[in-house]
């Protein structure tokens with residue numbers, strides 16, 4: 001099958017300028033060229049253009065709700081079309097509020113999808129539990145059926161009907177979870193692996209348990225929502241909410257190689273690359289290059305040159 005690349009230059013899910021330049025930074029790091037070496041056609045759909053609404057007062061302490069809601073409605077349609085056309089779709093962010101549109105649009109085509117959220121953060125605050133009000137820290141709360149009665153009617157989001165069950169979600173890389181998020185994760189029994197869990201179990205076991213949890217009853221499409229801040233800040237410094245003690249390069253690439261090997265990857269988000277936040281040009285380039293490596297390995301690029309075969313895994 002073919003690959004579609006879709007840029008989403010958007011930043012209003014949080015307050016730090018520059019993340020809207022993420023798609024360009026990732027492209028400038030050679031994404032399309034790298035994907036051209038893989039064995040299927042790549043269609044670059046370019047970048048979506050988002051309207052910034054003039055009147056968009058905060059709701060409670062949540063900034064730009066209508067702008068974020070509108071952007072995600074547009075993105076949902078674009079992702080739905082790309083998946084419907086048979087493409088494995090790569091969405092380049094932009095901040096992580098874009099996952100609302102990306103996963104919702106994917107679920108319109110593949111309602112049986114499961115979601116693997118690789119991130120230092122859980123992004124599962126409601127407007128009531130959020131310490132910042134920033135919607136990039138609330139994305140998952142809009143998706144979950146079990147949180148429907150905990151969510152207010154946010155202006156701009158009436159089009160979003162919760163579509164995901166807590167059992168269809170797994171987190172990998174958590175290390176900065178707010179108290180309200182912790183309560184939600186525990187109440188809903190969400191399967192998650194913190195960085196401590198990864199140190200205890202090792203990344204191979206984490207992926208085995210993840211796939212057993214999500215795929216053992218039946219194989220189904222995977223939505224991988226990869227926040228670049230899951231990686232250790234030494235590897236991805238140019239991002240809005242860096243947290244020490246992140247994934248090593250090899251852990252990050254193990255995750256994406258294993259997801260590729262399921263043959264079930266359908267949509268991948270790569271978000272939160274903010275080229276304005278790198279302390280140097282090298283810092284920006286290493287962050288964007290990390291993003292390209294993560295995407296390329298999720299799409300089949302291997303470290304041993306050819307396809308990863310059974311014997312090479314022994």
Ligand SMILES: N[C@@H](CC/C=C/[B-](O)(O)O)C(=O)O
Nearest residue numbers: 096121125132134136137241
């Ligand atoms: N939990 C914090 C941080 C949110 C982080 C969002 B990110 O994972 O998309 O970077 C908040 O809700 O403000």
Ligand SMILES: [Mn+2]
Nearest residue numbers: 096119123227
């Ligand atoms: Mn995130």
Ligand SMILES: [Mn+2]
Nearest residue numbers: 120121227229
């Ligand atoms: Mn994050």
